[in-house]
Amino acid sequence: MRSAHEQRLPFEAPIYEMEQRLVDMETQYAKNRAGGEGSKVGDQIRLLRRELAGLKREIYSQLDPWQTVQVSRHPQRPQTRDYIDLIFDQFLELHGDRAIGDDQAIVTGLGYLDDMKVMFIGHQKGKNLAERTACHFGCAHPEGYRKALLKMRFAEKFGLPIVTFIDTPGAYPGITAEERGQAAIIAENLMEMSGIKTPIVCVVIGEGGSGGALGIGIGDHLGMLEHTYYSVISPEGCATILWKGAEHAPKAAAALKFTSRDLLRFGIIDEVVQEPLGGAHRDHAEMSANLKQFLLRNLRKLVGVPKDELLDRRYEKYRKIGVFLDQAADAEASETLRNGHASAV
Template sequence: MKPQYVLPFERPIVQLEEQLATLEAQPGPTPTTLESIRNMRVEIAKMKREVFENLDAWQTVQVARHQDRPQARDYIELVCDEFIELHGDRAFGDDRAINVGFAKLDDCKVLLIGQHKGRNLQERNECLYGCAHPEGYRKALQKMELAAKFNLPIVCLIDTPGAYPGIGAEERGQAYTIAVNLREMSMLPVPIICIVIGEGGSGGALGLGIGDYVGILQFAYYSVISPEGCAGILWKSVKFADQAAKALKFTGRDLLQFGIVDEVIQEPLGAAHRDHRAMAITLKQTILRNIKSLENLPREELLERRYQKFRRIGEFEELIVVDEPAANAVTSTT
C-alpha cells in the first residue's frame, strides 16, 4: 500500500517504488526487465528495514501521527467479525472520540473500546482529533462495568494526543472523570487488554490504560506529555521538539526497558500505514493470545497482579556513595 502522505525519510523508498511500478507496467517484460524487478524489490525491502529499524524518537512520533496510519475504526473493520456500537454516557452526550461496542473476534466475545482521531475533516471535527471529553470516559467506564457483569474481556485501543483541554471539559470534571476510570479499571474482575496503536498522550491515554496487559505498536509512543508541550516548557519553543522527544524516552524500546509496557508489537515492514491488513492480523493474534492467557486466572490473582503491575512502575534503586577517606577518618576517631 503506497502512502498518500510521505514523510521525509520515506522519500527514497517511494522513489524506488515508483520506478518499480514503471518497470512492472511495461508490456511483455524481457528477462532483463524481470531480473531488474526482482533486484529492485529486494532493494526496497532492504531500504525499508534499514530506515525503519533506525528511526529516532522524533521520527517515531511522525510515524505514530502518520495520516495514513490505521486508526481504531480501521481495526474494528479489519479485526472484528461482529461489532455492535454502544452510545452515550447517560448524563451529557455521546463523545465520538471514543468508540465502544461489543465485538466478536473469531469465537471470542469482548468489549472493544477505541480512541479515534478521524479520517477526514468532518470526522476530525466530530472526534476532535481523538481528544475525548469527560462524557467519553464516562461512556467507556459504564460499558466496561457492563462487560464485567457479563464476564467479558475488555480491549482498549489507545490513540490520542491527550484528553480535550477545553473549558467545557474542565467544567464537567475532566480530571476527576479520568481519575475515577483509573480507580475503577484497577478493580474490574475481568481481563483488560490495553494497546497503544498510535499516540499515547498523558491522562487522555491513561484513562483507558489500566490493564493486565499493556502493549504498544513498534512505531507508537506513550508519554506523559507531547514533545511539543515538553519543548514549550523547557525551551520555550516547539523548535526543540526533536530534543524533547529524545529526552522523554517514550518509544516502545524505552518503555519495555522501564517495565511500563509488557510487549512491543512488531509492525509490517515499512510500518502499519503501508499495510493495514497485515497489522490488523498481528493485532488480532496479540489480543486473542493475551485473553487466552488471562481468562482462566482466579479473580483475586488477576486483580492482585494488576495492582502490583502498576505499583512497580516508577521504582528505582538509590545508590549511596560513601567517601572512603571520610569513612576512614570517622572510623579512626571512634
C-alpha cells in the same frame, strides 16, 4: 496507484524513489511481455523488490524518537474504526454516558474476536476535517471517559474481557471539559480499572499522550505497536515548557524515552506488536492480522486466571512501575551523610 494526498515523511524519500523505479520497471516488463519480447527485466524486478524490503527494514529499524512520533501520527495510519472493520467478525457499537452525551472521540461496543466476545473501547481521531472536528482529534471529554467506564462495568457484570485501543495526544484541554470534571473522571477511571474483575488488554496503536491515554490504559497486559509512543506529555508540550518553543520537539522526544523499545526495556509495557515493513500505514491488513493475533493470544491466557489472582497481578504490575535507584543521587546522599557525621564528631 498511490493517493495524491498521501503524506510522505522526509526520511521515507529513498523508499519512495525505489518504489517509483519498481513501478517503472514493472510497467516496462508488462509492455515487453505484451509484445512477446524476451527481457531480463523480470530478474531485475525481483532483485529490486528484495532491495526495497531491505531498505525499509534498515530505515524503520533506526528511527529516532521524533521520527517515531511522525509515524505514529501518519494520516494514512489505521485508526480504531479501521481496526474494528478488519479485526472483529461482528461489532455492535454502544453509545452515550447517560449524563451528558455521546463523545465521538471514544468508541465503545461489543465485538467478536473469532469466537470470543469482548467489550471494546478505543480512541478515534477521524480521517477528514469533519470527522476530526467531531472527534476533537481524538481528545476525549469527560463524557467519553464516563462512557468507557460504564461499558467496563457492563463487561465486568457479564464476565466479558475488555480490549482498549489508545490513540490520543491527550484528554481534551478546553474549559468545557474542565467544567465537567475532566481530571476527576480520569482519576475515577484509573481507580475503577485497577479493580475491574475481568481481563483487560490495552494497546497503544498511535499516540499515547498523558492522562488522556491512561483513562483507558490500566490493564493486565499492555502492548504498543512498534512505531508508537506513550508519554506523560507530548514532545511539543514538553519542549514548550522546558525550552520555551515547540520547535524543540525533536530534542524533547529524545529526552522523554517514550518509544516502544524504551518502554519495553523499562518494564512499563509488556509487549511490542510488530508492524509491517515501512509502518502500519503501508499495510492495514497485515497490521490488523498481527494485532488480532496479539489480542487473541493474550486474552486466552488471561480468561482462565481466577479473579482474585488477576487483580493481585494487576496491582503488583502497576505497583512496581516507577521504583528505581538513582545511583548518582544515592552516592551524593551517602557522601552528605558521611560529611555531616564527620562534622558532628
